[in-house]
Amino acid sequence: MNRVIAIFTKESFLVPVAAIILGLLTGAVAMLAGGFNPIQAYASLVEKVFGSSYNFGETIRQITPLIFTGLSVAFAFRTGLFNIGAEGQFIIGMIASTAVGISFDLPAYIHAPLAVIAGALAGGLWGAIAGWLKAARGVNEVITTIMLNWIALYFANYVVKAFYLQEGQQRSEMIKDSASISFAWLSQMFDSARLHWGTLLAILAAVFFYILLWKTKSGFELRAVGLNPHASEYAGMNVNRNVVNAMFVGGMFAGIGGACEILGVFHYQSIMAAQPGYGFDGIAVALIGGNTPLGVILGAILFGMLTFGAAGMKFGAGVPVELIRVVISSVIFFVAAHGIVKFFIKPLLQKKEGGN
Amino acid sequence: MKPVQTVVEMRGITKRFPGIIANDNINLVVKKGEIHALLGENGAGKSTLMNVLFGLYQPEEGEILINEKPVKITSPSVANDLGIGMVHQHFMLVEKFTVTENIVLGNEPKSGLQIDMQSAIKAVEKLSNQYGLKVDPRAKIEDISVGMQQRVEILKTLYRGADILIFDEPTAVLTPQEIVELIEIMHNLVKEGKTIILITHKLKEIMAVCDTVTIIRRGKVIDSVGVKDTNPDDLAAKMVGREVNFRVDKKEANPKEVILSVENITAMGNRGVNALNSISLEVRSGEILGIAGVDGNGQSELIEVLTGLRKASSGRVLLKGQDITNKTPRVISESGLSHIPEDRHKHGLVLDFPMSENMVLETYFHPEFNKNGFLDYAAIDKHASKLIEEFDVRTPSIHTPARALSGGNQQKAIIAREVNKDPDLLIAAQPTRGLDVGAIEFIHRRLIEQRDKGKAVLLLSLELDEIINVSDRIAVIYEGQIVGIVDAKQTDEQELGLMMSGGKRMQGGGNGE
Ligand SMILES: Nc1ncnc2c1ncn2[C@@H]1O[C@H](COP(=O)(O)OP(=O)(O)OP(=O)(O)O)[C@@H](O)[C@H]1O
Numbered sequence: 059m060n061r062v063i064a065i066f067t068k069e070s071f072l073v074p075v076a077a078i079i080l081g082l083l084t085g086a087v088a089m090l091a092g093g094f095n096p097i098q099a100y101a102s103l104v105e106k107v108f109g110s111s112y113n114f115g116e117t118i119r120q121i122t123p124l125i126f127t128g129l130s131v132a133f134a135f136r137t138g139l140f141n142i143g144a145e146g147q148f149i150i151g152m153i154a155s156t157a158v159g160i161s162f163d164l165p166a167y168i169h170a171p172l173a174v175i176a177g178a179l180a181g182g183l184w185g186a187i188a189g190w191l192k193a194a195r196g197v198n199e200v201i202t203t204i205m206l207n208w209i210a211l212y213f214a215n216y217v218v219k220a221f222y223l224q225e226g227q228q229r230s231e232m233i234k235d236s237a238s239i240s241f242a243w244l245s246q247m248f249d250s251a252r253l254h255w256g257t258l259l260a261i262l263a264a265v266f267f268y269i270l271l272w273k274t275k276s277g278f279e280l281r282a283v284g285l286n287p288h289a290s291e292y293a294g295m296n297v298n299r300n301v302v303n304a305m306f307v308g309g310m311f312a313g314i315g316g317a318c319e320i321l322g323v324f325h326y327q328s329i330m331a332a333q334p335g336y337g338f339d340g341i342a343v344a345l346i347g348g349n350t351p352l353g354v355i356l357g358a359i360l361f362g363m364l365t366f367g368a369a370g371m372k373f374g375a376g377v378p379v380e381l382i383r384v385v386i387s388s389v390i391f392f393v394a395a396h397g398i399v400k401f402f403i404k405p406l407l408q409k410k411e412g413g414n
Numbered sequence: 415m416k417p418v419q420t421v422v423e424m425r426g427i428t429k430r431f432p433g434i435i436a437n438d439n440i441n442l443v444v445k446k447g448e449i450h451a452l453l454g455e456n457g458a459g460k461s462t463l464m465n466v467l468f469g470l471y472q473p474e475e476g477e478i479l480i481n482e483k484p485v486k487i488t489s490p491s492v493a494n495d496l497g498i499g500m501v502h503q504h505f506m507l508v509e510k511f512t513v514t515e516n517i518v519l520g521n522e523p524k525s526g527l528q529i530d531m532q533s534a535i536k537a538v539e540k541l542s543n544q545y546g547l548k549v550d551p552r553a554k555i556e557d558i559s560v561g562m563q564q565r566v567e568i569l570k571t572l573y574r575g576a577d578i579l580i581f582d583e584p585t586a587v588l589t590p591q592e593i594v595e596l597i598e599i600m601h602n603l604v605k606e607g608k609t610i611i612l613i614t615h616k617l618k619e620i621m622a623v624c625d626t627v628t629i630i631r632r633g634k635v636i637d638s639v640g641v642k643d644t645n646p647d648d649l650a651a652k653m654v655g656r657e658v659n660f661r662v663d664k665k666e667a668n669p670k671e672v673i674l675s676v677e678n679i680t681a682m683g684n685r686g687v688n689a690l691n692s693i694s695l696e697v698r699s700g701e702i703l704g705i706a707g708v709d710g711n712g713q714s715e716l717i718e719v720l721t722g723l724r725k726a727s728s729g730r731v732l733l734k735g736q737d738i739t740n741k742t743p744r745v746i747s748e749s750g751l752s753h754i755p756e757d758r759h760k761h762g763l764v765l766d767f768p769m770s771e772n773m774v775l776e777t778y779f780h781p782e783f784n785k786n787g788f789l790d791y792a793a794i795d796k797h798a799s800k801l802i803e804e805f806d807v808r809t810p811s812i813h814t815p816a817r818a819l820s821g822g823n824q825q826k827a828i829i830a831r832e833v834n835k836d837p838d839l840l841i842a843a844q845p846t847r848g849l850d851v852g853a854i855e856f857i858h859r860r861l862i863e864q865r866d867k868g869k870a871v872l873l874l875s876l877e878l879d880e881i882i883n884v885s886d887r888i889a890v891i892y893e894g895q896i897v898g899i900v901d902a903k904q905t906d907e908q909e910l911g912l913m914m915s916g917g918k919r920m921q922g923g924g925n926g927e
């Protein structure tokens with residue numbers, strides 16, 4: 059029991075929780091200022107997320123890609139890289155799995171995994187381009203990943219238009235049923251919410267993230283390079299190779315995320331007018347989650363619930379989407395600004411110190 | 415005559431960290447206008463105590479009086495307002511900014527909305543002249559020496575109106591010449607009515623500049639005495655709790671086959687000109703070769719070439735007859751070379767890694783720790799516990815991040831790791847920088863032990879007494895060349911000093927072949 063209390067009073071747990079509460083309070087103030095009822099708004103958010111099994115299922119669908127992109131950003135960050143490119147890696151994962159999903163005719167137990175793997179590899183290679191540019195040419199990964207996001211977007215649109223276009227529509231043909239990873243049985247339980255095996259993959263990816271970084275030789279190198287590249291070089295590690303590897307693994311997470319959106323949710327790829335945004339939200343998720351795998355899952359759940367529940371706030375309390383973004387941003391702000399949060403919860407922590 | 419005023423009084427200060435009491439009921443009284451030394455072993459709690467005084471840490475118990483008035487120093491800016499300034503061992507300067515910009519940062523003189531740079535420069539110049547600091551207010555930080563950067567830190571505190579200056583191991587990073595100048599600056603400061611608290615491990619410095627010395631051992635004050643009433647032996651004994659042997663006892667060297675041979679190595683330095691000009695030397699098994707030289711004559715570049723971090727443009731490096739020229743650091747390390755780097759924070763440790771992981775930073779991939787790509791953390795922990803015990807590294811646990819260890823204990827940990835690799839050649843660069851006398855004695859003994867085991871040791875140090883005491887032969891480096899090699903027993907600081915300034919070339923010139 060004491061252990062449980064210890065976990066819950068630990069600073070690493072208290073700070074994000076306090077940050078969320080502070081963020082929600084700030085959001086409430088913003089809503090009050092805008093003439094909306096925050097209590098009603100939050101109630102309808104909760105109502106939206108938990109109110110029906112369909113909506114609950116859809117919330118899970120919303121959370122899944124955020125776990126992938128959150129892991130992508132967090133993984134690169136652990137190696138000292140700022141991966142703004144989860145967006146592009148996600149899109150490349152989408153288009154690769156679309157291509158495999160449409161072009162081949164295979165038994166399901168081969169076709170679906172193949173399409174996922176295609177997405178993973180494509181996303182990984184897309185990330186590795188930025189890693190390679192950094193390692194070989196010293197180009198800052200922030201700049202290259204942002205550029206690669208746009209290249210990915212237009213490249214994917216081009217591929218859809220040129221090879222897979224569904225006659226008369228702004229989207230590709232449907233993927234073959236054998237490539238689908240929809241979870242029909244579970245979907246039915248949730249009133250045909252679009253649930254799919256990708257959610258399970260996301261959890262497995264988080265486990266993989268943990269094992270790779272903290273249990274393996276490669277992870278040791280990746281973390282060392284991230285924390286102190288100079289000492290790592292002195293110790294004989296190949297810093298450049300680690301940079302490329304980290305971007306590859308990060309890109310792979312985002313790529314699988316993109317593949318799962320296609321294979322599990324939409325079953326076709328739209329021609330996109332703008333970035334889908336999962337990659338950018340992944341930055342926030344990684345930040346909220348403190349770049350740890352468990353943190354990323356929790357961060358994605360929070361973020362997914364807020365974004366999905368936002369629709370409820372809109373209908374239930376008339377709060378405009380923009381204001382909901384303010385709430386979400388306040389939460390991120392407080393998580394990022396630990397200092398402020400620690401200031402608010404100082405009395406709590408001090409009491410604890412006095413206690414032992 | 416008015417009695418001398420007490421400017422700082424710390425009463426019953428207690429500060430705990432997880433697993434350790436860093437300051438245990440400490441009392442400290444500092445009088446106006448004195449230079450007050452804090453002396454103590456690595457990890458005794460000196461920096462912690464000064465961080466408390468500067469408002470970086472809050473003590474659990476105790477009170478502080480400044481100018482005889484009780485105060486609560488809750489942050490460095492409160493400390494600033496009380497006239498307390500601190501020069502940390504690791505500088506906090508913006509590399510790309512000029513001296514003046516760094517000094518006025520956060521405190522800029524304004525005319526209208528604009529920063530009034532001209533008057534800022536004037537103010538800095540005036541302060542610099544007043545205390546004899548000789549700093550160029552327009553120079554960029556990245557272009558000036560470490561010694562100058564330290565003076566900028568001093569100016570920063572003066573600019574903010576500090577009357578009480580805390581120096582945390584200021585001389586650890588300075589060359590002997592710079593130390594002489596710093597001592598002069600400290601005298602100037604005191605003359606102008608400032609009070610100085612000085613942390614140092616160098617007993618010579620304490621005897622030369624301080625008025626009072628307070629000795630701390632394992633978080634407790636042992637004694638506070640006037641420097642006139644004490645001597646180095648007495649201080650060392652009080653601080654370590656036993657007699658310290660300043661002389662390095664060692665047997666006659668028994669050099670055997672050549673382990674390292676450097677043949678006409680030429681390499682470019684960072685400034686685009688050759689830092690090494692066809693340098694040659696040899697180190698044999700069973701001897702310690704010391705390299706003496708004024709800082710910046712190619713010492714760092716030589717180590718980098720030997721360890722694989724810098725490419726040589728011509729020449730050869732042989733380790734046990736095997737050509738290791740321009741091989742990767744991993745290959746060189748695996749062929750039997752260990753290296754204690756000069757900058758332990760930047761190159762020696764991953765500060766945010768636990769000690770256990772730091773102890774295998776170069777060997778984690780060995781079959782001992784690495785099972786098919788997975789690390790055996792039980793083996794890693796066992797290894798770390800063994801080394802930490804054997805080398806008396808004081809840390810609350812092997813899982814404590816390296817960052818939380820005191821500087822001296824970080825260094826001991828690195829030495830433990832490097833010696834444990836059982837190398838044929840051990841390169842030690844400034845191995846005792848920032849260490850207490852007890853730890854220095856310990857490390858010197860370890861180096862000699864390696865020698866006696868038949869290893870080759872290459873020692874680089876800016877401290878001439880260290881070079882003379884520990885080495886068997888001394889090679890003097892000047893402008894990227896060895897200008898002479900002497901027997902350590904038959905030389906002295908004068909002769910070395912002369913050779914280091916390029917004054918006298920020994921007969922035989924090169925490497926004594
Ligand atoms: N932030 C911290 N967290 C945990 N322990 C700490 C921290 N800072 C210092 N310590 C511990 O407190 C003790 C005192 O450290 P301190 O840095 O004050 O020593 P010091 O006397 O300055 O030693 P040195 O001469 O090596 O610099 C050490 O055992 C150190 O490990």
Ligand SMILES: [Mg+2]
Nearest residue numbers: 460461820821
């Ligand atoms: Mg210290």
